[in-house]
Amino acid sequence: MARTTSPQHRQALGFFERHGNVHIYVANLIGYARVAFAAYAFAVALSSPGRMVTAYWLSFVCDELDGRFARMFNQTSTLGTVMDMVTDRVATSCLLCILCVLVPTATPLFLAILGLDIFSHWFQMYATLVAGAASHKDVHSSSAIIRTYYRHRLFMGACCICCEVLYLSLYLLAWPQWRAAWPVALPPALAARLPPRFAPDEVPAVALLALAALPGTVIKQVVNVVQLRTAAQRLVEYDNKRDGRRRG
Structure with missing residues (x-):
């Protein structure tokens, strides 16, 4: 007897495939989390070094994961590529600016x-x-x-x-x-x-x-x-x- 798949199950499976809503690709959701972790890291950078480093490394882990999931689910996108590249540059720039404040010499x-x-x-x-x-x-x-x-x-x-x-x-x-x-x-x-x-x-x-x-x-x-x-x-x-x- 053939197994039937519910519409909800098919929709869930489709989420982990290439679909029409690029904004909610798994890889791009990881990219948004990366931006959020980086933003939090720099928000506390001058007051809480432990939390800053933890959040920054979580952001760095997201940088590694987004590309892997994009290839795994065939969800590569121009939005994700640009977000990844810009976040790289912004995160590095902000970290170097923080170092300028803490180590002015x-x-x-x-x-x-x-x-x-x-x-x-x-x-x-x-x-x-x-x-x-x-x-x-x-x-x-x-x-x-x-x-x-x-x-x-x-x-x-x-x-x-x-x-x-x-x-x-x-x-x-x-x-x-x-x-x-x-x-x-x-x-x-x-x-x-x-x-x-x-x-x-x-x-x-x-x-x-x-x-x-x-x-x-x-x-x-x-x-x-x-x-x-x-x-x-x-x-x-x-x-x-x-x-x-x-x-x-």
Whole structure:
């Protein structure tokens, strides 16, 4: 005997498939939650570091989940893609601005990183648009480091995570209670190699976390510089081709 499916059951199944209401795609609902977590994180950033970091990491987890669910349920959308990209840039920008407030002596460095991030991604986005690509991640670059970065998602993900870990670690180190949390004793061999004034008996675990994330963060900034340069070259090539067609 054939089993019948109720209209409610069919509707529930349809929710987890590609349907006509893009606004309530599962991936986009996760994207909205990501924005809400990020907004809350920055609302409490200057008063509650524990809640800030918790909310920010929940937002970061949503960033990982939205793409997975979009592919799982065939619910990829332009709305979701743009929301993901813009939330990335806004979240990073806000976090760097918070660091400028908490660590004013490093403001020039944080602003330089912020400016590079915005310049690089906006140039890359426009280069992608004129090339007719679907994503700024599928632009075929002449640069080996850019190709490696986008073709190896684990490498790209590790660099992005390193950036977040470093920025959040620096944020926590700006608070006295976190600088004193979970002290780790330096190995004697390492302490002996350091000048006495720079050789504390213990260092915060958060500082070691920041140090571990530094190489990946540096690689990400190098990628941003190269990406900015190659995107600018693509825009110039586009202008030259367009002018050539006009003259022809």
